[in-house]
Amino acid sequence: MTKRETTILQAAEAMVRQGGYNSFSFRDIATEVGIKSASVHYHFPTKEDLGAAVAQYYTDKFIDALGDPNDIHSSGKNPIESYIAAFRAALIEDKGMCLCGVLGAEADALPESVIAATRMFFVRNIEWLERAYLCLGHTENSKAAAIQTVSLLEGAMITSGAMTDISYFDASIELLKLIDIRV
């Protein structure tokens, strides 16, 4: 992945997170990056290529930023709280939805490879969360707790975004605290 390609993916990420897969064009990306649309096609021949690449780029970046749940736990912190903080930061700092939450909502009309990349976001996040809950002692319900956590956070972003009020996000995630009492 060259620097230019990374810059293109960053521009695409911002636009998908604001309005979805069909809300931007190759010209929009090109203008933002400071090149021409034909040059964007050189790096990503079709929009499907670009869509799948940005979903994978976002997922890699997101999972990488989380770090290892066991390491977080070993250092005395709660990995679930770290995970929640990652979503909250994405909502506040980037002022945007979760990229794969948006693509997931539009999934029925997306090209196959974009759907596949979007699905991988959820697979890898649920894997991460399951390991986090396991090291917190949830030996029986770790998979279910993981699914519940990612679902609630995706929904909290949407509710909060639709209401344009971060307090709806914070009110939503309070529900996650109830998972702990189930250990």
Place this chain on the structure above:
Amino acid sequence: MTKRETTILQAAEAMVRQGGYNSFSFRDIATEVGIKSASVHYHFPTKEDLGAAVAQYYTDKFIDALGDPNDIHSSGKNPIESYIAAFRAALIEDKGMCLCGVLGAEADALPESVIAATRMFFVRNIEWLERAYLCLGHTENSKAAAIQTVSLLEGAMITSGAMTDISYFDASIELLKLIDIRV
């Protein structure tokens, strides 16, 4: 609202729920309904008009189908279970996302009146849920419980849709049962 306008809104609803606001055109709607695109413009002059109308149509239909939470409770049923069933039916029978969940995810790039109509979906759903939790005895946390419920259901639809596996929806909504123990 004439029959023709209702038919147009139903076609638009299906398309938004499949792929979002920018995934369909006036021609798509016209073909589906069996008329020409100019005729669609006669009923809904701009796409913003159509978008706002379909969000309001969907919300009215959804809230109306729920009925009154007090009546449900009086008849011996749990209104929250009725609410969950409404979302599950929307996911299975229509094979689509929540229309306002999709629009909420795309909100940053939608026309003002479409965002406003989308926000009303969440306002009215939270109101309904708050009344439901109140009649179940949640006198202190009814608003928070309402927000948590709609967020989790919206997120459960996205996760389930992205994974194309309804079991992710069912695993997600198990978390709502924990709200009861908080009464």
Place this chain on the structure above:
DNA sequence: GTCTATAATTTGATAGAC
């Protein structure tokens, strides 16, 4: 790698006949 130029199609929208 990036550009100019352009093809082929689609899009939201309007004018005016019936």
Place this chain on the structure above:
DNA sequence: GTCTATCAAATTATAGAC
């Protein structure tokens, strides 16, 4: 209300020069 006809702009994508 619906149609034909049309428009101007935008869209994805390609060919070929530099």
